[in-house]
Amino acid sequence: MTNAIRIRRFEPADCDNILRLILPIQREEFGIEITAGEQPDLLGITSFYQSGRGGFWVAEHEGAIIGTIGLKDIGLDEVGKPQAALRKMFVAAPYRGRPHGVASRLLDHLLADARESGVEDIFLGTTAKFLAAHRFYEKNGFAEIARHDLPASFPLMAVDTKFYVRRLAG
Numbered sequence: 001m002t003n004a005i006r007i008r009r010f011e012p013a014d015c016d017n018i019l020r021l022i023l024p025i026q027r028e029e030f031g032i033e034i035t036a037g038e039q040p041d042l043l044g045i046t047s048f049y050q051s052g053r054g055g056f057w058v059a060e061h062e063g064a065i066i067g068t069i070g071l072k073d074i075g076l077d078e079v080g081k082p083q084a085a086l087r088k089m090f091v092a093a094p095y096r097g098r099p100h101g102v103a104s105r106l107l108d109h110l111l112a113d114a115r116e117s118g119v120e121d122i123f124l125g126t127t128a129k130f131l132a133a134h135r136f137y138e139k140n141g142f143a144e145i146a147r148h149d150l151p152a153s154f155p156l157m158a159v160d161t162k163f164y165v166r167r168l169a170g
Contacts (some may be wrong), residue, residue, distance in 0.1 A: 005066070005095070005102060007109045010045055010056040017065040018042065018058065022090050022113070029093070031131050032159055041070070041087065041155075048072065052083055053117040057101045057109055067091040069106040071114055076151040077121070081169070083151055084114060085113055086124040089133070094130075112169070120169035123150055125160030134162065142166045 010018075019036050026032045041048040049056040052073030059067030062065055070088040077083055095102045114122060124142065126133050138144070142164035150156070 001061070005059055005061045005100065005105070007057055007059050007105055007118055010023065010058055010068075014065060015043075015045065018045070018068055021068065021092060022088065025090050025092075028072055032127065032129070034159065036072055037114045041072075045070070049087075053084055053114070053119050055110070055113050056088070057106060057113075059095070059106055061095070066095045066104050067084075067102045069110050071110050071119075071122070072155055073119075074123070074151060074155065079153060081120040082118050083121045083123065083153070085155055086110065086122050086166075087155070099112060103136060104140075111166075120167065122166045122168065123154055124164050125150075125154070126159060126162050126164075127159045128161045137164050137166075140166070 019042060023036060024040065026034050036042055040091045045056050049070045049072055054073040055070045056070040057068070058065045068088050068090050069086070072085040072087055074083050074085050089103070089106065091106070124137065145163050145165050147163055
């Protein structure tokens, strides 16, 4: 079945299906009372993510979007190293875990694209509730950092309480 799952770049026609995937995960699975309107990045994916070194990808199975991942270009650090933020990584419940590998494939795609475009550091924020996500990020080379260690340009969300960085260079 993993061969039938394809990772591809976001297209504007995907917007409604992305909202149908992400909002129920946030609200029903994790009890985070957030609307699409409170997430302007989801309403403007092209301008928010697909500029500079950023990008947004979807996992698709039989025409349905089953996963998402975004990379937001957040500029250069004080010594000129390109940095980015990983955002909106969501996978539909039936496709989570080892048999499908959707999360790993999305992350691998993002990391390859980030390396190719010269990104050196990827930061992310998540909520304390996403325990499986914490394990996933740690298993994939992300190290937990304190909030005060985030770059000033990091797009902080009110629900973010746990932060990570993955160094791609050196």
